[in-house]
Amino acid sequence: MRVWGCICLIGLWASLAHASPALPGDIIDDLNRLQTQLRDAQYASVVTQATQQATRLQAGNAADRWASALYQQLAANALARQGQPGDAANRLAQARELAEGEQAQAARWLREEASLRRTAGQTTQASNLLAEWLESQGTAAPAADTWKLTRWLVDDQRWQEAADWLERSLSQTAEPDATQRRLALVIYQRTQQTDQALDVLLGGLDESSDATHWRQAAGLAQRAGQPGIAAALWDTAWRLGRLDEDEDRWQLINLHMAGGTPARAAEYLERWLEAGDIVRDETTLRLLANAWHQARDKSRALDAWRALATLSKEGSDWRQYGQLAFAWGQDERAEKALSRAQSLGDDQAAEWLATLEQSPRHSL
Structure with a gap:
């Protein structure tokens, strides 16, 4: 579990406490006392006391509201260290609302709230908050944070927004590193920006390049230990129509599986199956199931394994489907699949059924 040391008030009470509006001495002493408790890992006590003080002061004058904001920040720090990033983010949001006139500090809290919400799985809100913070910084926004937002938007599959922020990131970066490329x-x-993709990969490769040049580029990427780049090159060439043989189709799948983009492989397989471009046999369905499994897409992986097991009628396939369902908390699916595997003579299914019956989830 990550311990959040990033919330910036720790160690900065002297400057913050004396910032405008000025705080009474007893409030400063109390904040210092709670800071000491925080350092001593008395997190629950800090949350309780800071919350009481923040609530008491939030409706007062400007100094009271500033003190309330600092108490909310203390509570946020304690909650974050307890592994409650969502609750911690909510406290920072309240602190920002109370921090009238303290724009610099409110901006820091905004940035920290974004990171906390990301950790809490509130990805859309996190990206929006980080974008708001970056906009507020203007040209002073660090390139590292601009790249961070770009990456977050990609993770959220907000492709057009990611493209917009990518341009800002590149404008701040003289020479992108391999990860950024x-x-x-x-x-x-x-976003179908094929020309830009080619520029990132190889300056001498363009849409007019023939199949030989695309194959050579992909082979070079593989030999350089860059399977992801090789998959991207092959994918671009396939979509441009430069590679269109049946063997090229399967090489595209193999490269995506090896290059860390199994979801892309699975998407192609499903598209081709639907169009009738490839045969719906055990080999293809097994490849599809493995691709979704490797991509950690639980729903699609389980559906693909069920389809494979139904077609193959092999006990081992039903068992593997059941094992995967059990590992992902789908106990009802797991039980049905493992029972089917047992009926087909799989010699490991009974042991897995026993494990399922003994699991705490199964007894609920």
């Missing part, structure tokens, strides 16, 4: 490539591909 890969990120740019993903964005350019997803």
Whole structure:
């Protein structure tokens, strides 16, 4: 569990406490006392006392509201260290509302709230808050944070927004590193900006390049230990129509599986199955199931494994489907699949059924 040391008031009470509006001495002493408790890991006590003080002061004058904001920040720090990033983020949001006239501090809290909400899984709100903070910084916004937002937007599959922030990131970066180039490539591909994708990959490669040049570029990327780049090159060439043979199709799948983009492989397989471009047999369905499994797409992976097991009628496939369902908390699915595997003579299914029956979830 990550301990949040980033909330910036820790160690800065002297300057903050004497910032405008000035705080009474007893409030400063109380804040210092709670800071000491925080250092001593008395998190629950800090949350309780800071909350009481923040509530008491929030409706008062400007000094009271500033003190209330500082108490909310203390509570946020304690909650974050207890592994409650969502609650901590809510406290920082309240602190920002109370921090009238303290724009610099409110901006710092905004940035920290964004990170906390990301940790709490509130990804859309986190990205929006970080974007708000970056906009408030103007040209002073650090490039590292601009790249961070770009990456967050990619993770959220907000492709057009990611493309917009990518341009800002690149404008702040003289020479993008390998990770940044890969990120740019993903964005350019997803937003159909083929020319920009090619620029990121190889300056001498363009839409007019023939199949030989695309194959050579992909092979070079593989030999350089960059399977993700190789998959991206092959994918671009496939979409441009430069690679269109049946063997090229399967090489595209293999490269995406090896290059860390199994979801892309699965998407292609599903598209081709629907169009009738490939045969719906055990080999294809097994490849599809493994692709969604590797991509950690639980729903699609389970559906693909069920389809495979139904087609193959193999006990081992039903068992593997059941094992995956059990690992992902789908106990009802797991029980049905493992029972089917047992009926088909799989010699490991009974042991897995026993494990399922003994699990705490199963007894609920």
